[in-house]
Amino acid sequence: MNEWWRSAVIYQVYPRSYQDDNGDGVGDLAGITRRLDYIAALGVDCIWLSPIFASPQADMGYDVSDYKAVDPLFGDIAAFDTLIESAHARGLKVIVDQVLSHTSEKHEWFEQSRKSRDNAKADWYVWADPLPDGSPPTNWHSHFGGPAWEFDPQRGQYYLHNFLASQPDLNFHNPDVVDAILDTCKFWLERGLDGFRLDTVNYYFHDQKLRSNPPAQAKPQVMATDLYGMQNNIYNKTRPENLAFLERLRRLTDQYPDTMMVGEVGEMGNRSIEIMGEYTAGTSRLHMAYSFAMLGPDFNAEHFRNCIEGFQRGAPDGHPYWSFSNHDVPRQVSRWADHAVSEDAMGRLACAMLMSFEGTIGIYQGEELGQTETALTYDELTDPPAIRYWPAVKGRDGCRTPMVWEKDAPNAGFSTGTPWLPVKAPQAAKAVDQQGKDSILAFYKDMMAYRKASAALARGTTTFISLPEPILAFTRTAGGETLTCVFNLSPDVHVIRVTGAPIVTLANGAAFDEGLLTLRGNGFAYFAHEAEVALTKV
Known part of the structure; x- marks a missing residue:
């Protein structure tokens, strides 16, 4: 294959x-x-x-x-x-x-599903009765704001939508x-x-028991358009x-x-x-x-x-x-x-x-x-x-x-x-x-x-090198080829001591001289080498 x-x-x-x-x-x-x-x-x-x-x-x-x-x-x-x-x-x-x-509410499947509770596609979407006080069946949020449930007066039930109300969720349990x-x-x-x-x-798939999600266990991730991150979303997805x-x-x-x-x-x-x-x-x-x-x-x-x-x-x-x-x-x-x-x-x-x-x-x-x-x-x-x-x-x-x-x-x-x-x-x-x-x-x-020309980059394995922030460094190895890649993730200059016998194959905003790699802001370098190379922050 x-x-x-x-x-x-x-x-x-x-x-x-x-x-x-x-x-x-x-x-x-x-x-x-x-x-x-x-x-x-x-x-x-x-x-x-x-x-x-x-x-x-x-x-x-x-x-x-x-x-x-x-x-x-x-x-x-x-x-x-x-x-x-x-x-x-x-x-x-x-x-x-x-x-x-999910589909559009204009999909023929949903147009038929919402007509009644007993038609051929009645169970093709996620429908549920209101709670006794008329509120939605669960506390699940929609990504685009408000509850993930929309009440449909034709069926007298709520339907699930994780995004817009015009995007009803299909019932994959069917x-x-x-x-x-x-x-x-x-x-x-x-x-x-x-x-x-x-x-x-x-x-x-959704939880067929329609259980409400618990609060987020870690610090809530309140996304810009919704409150999704305030819940531990274990019942409405995954x-x-x-x-x-x-x-x-x-x-x-x-x-x-x-x-x-x-x-x-x-x-x-x-x-x-x-x-x-x-x-x-x-x-x-x-x-x-x-x-x-x-x-x-x-x-x-x-x-x-x-x-x-x-x-x-x-x-x-x-x-x-x-x-x-x-x-x-x-x-x-x-x-x-x-x-x-x-x-x-x-x-x-x-x-x-x-x-x-x-x-x-x-x-x-x-x-x-x-x-x-x-x-x-x-x-x-x-x-x-x-x-x-x-x-x-x-x-x-x-x-x-x-x-x-x-x-x-x-x-x-x-x-x-x-x-x-x-x-x-x-x-x-x-x-x-x-x-x-x-x-x-x-x-x-x-x-x-x-x-594409590098076996190491195309399919090589990755081993990270521990250096302090803001330096990201790792090796990629495959087919007898080893590359060490070093990146400066900041606008400031940083210097790294390199031991071994590497050959610089690609660099931008970088200078390598007498074992010192100077990375200007956002600079980076790739080294090819056969023997092991060690990096230490200066």
Whole structure:
């Protein structure tokens, strides 16, 4: 079996914002197809498409109304087939976001389910009677604010929704639901899809006894849009039944050679690393998983080491997927600005770190340009949590603004129409046509080529070196090749004594002379060596 995904770099495309081909202001499949040469030239192995299925777009496609149809915003089935064929012709794999835990309220399944308590799909969603005082069945929170239950007067019951009230949760305890969901996955695999990114992969099952969650045991993590972190969320997600479903889904994908599944673990902190391990253990569950562990504000050596070592302990035979950004979090250059000498220095440091990590690597569109978070006004927002909680919550629109291709073209070359989110001058300044031979884009391409050419980086094992903050250091070893990677996670200068006979193979903001490695702010270096190398902080 060709396990191409083990050393892959996956490039996330947010279809609404990549390239508009028909001038309606929204990116589409034809636009992505037009830009495949650019994507292939990056040196990535696979494209991850955020949802393209039929949807009312209340949550930008994460509210599916038909799992077997392409939303007209993006094109049609023929456009999808063309994209797959064109990507494969360039050696690119394609995976698509599958949102299986919930649907849109406009899905025909839910429209039938809410009609009565005794129709054929009455039990396809999670319904429950009010408590005697009329309040919701449990204390569970919704991620987008308020209770995770919405009262439906037609049935006289509450239904569960972990996100928007217009995103009712499917009842995975019903075997007919599981069969139907697997059938939708098979539909796309039959069309040549190379696998799935599984949204909220630990949310499929709920506690059938409808027990309320206890308070958080540790310091509450109050997220910007909700109170989710104030509970120990043990009954509304990550239920043991999830594993059997993942194993069944794996059996389906294994019928299609060279396909893979990567799951998004919706959890924070150390627990997220534990779940990643559990969900990827062995060869019968997910091929790999990622969490939000590296997508937050934490930027220190201890944090990154704990994430990677935690996964090593929890799933010694599992496989991780690491990313610093996606469509749900602020751009990495902006998120970690307090630790940066400059945007460019942080962009290069983040790229070099990510490319050195063990596992599969994910890049979100625009990070290869060193893109920054877009500042938006209230009237420009589309993200439901931001609209509800403004100005305390800025929302996710700032990282979703369109890809910039030509600095001086209308809307930076994204669209000839009015774009669904604005293209502003700070973002246009980083357009592809402004990226020269010494640019962050060129650096990303070089780093991906370097990673592919290095057995140590592509598939090597990781051993950390204990150095005081803010220095992150480790070795990667495979195929007789050993690399030591050293990163300065601060804007200050730090000096490290290096003993042994290393050869500097890659460096930025670093100087190595007479056994001393001087790292300027956000500087880093890779050493190749045959004998053991020792590092000590000066």
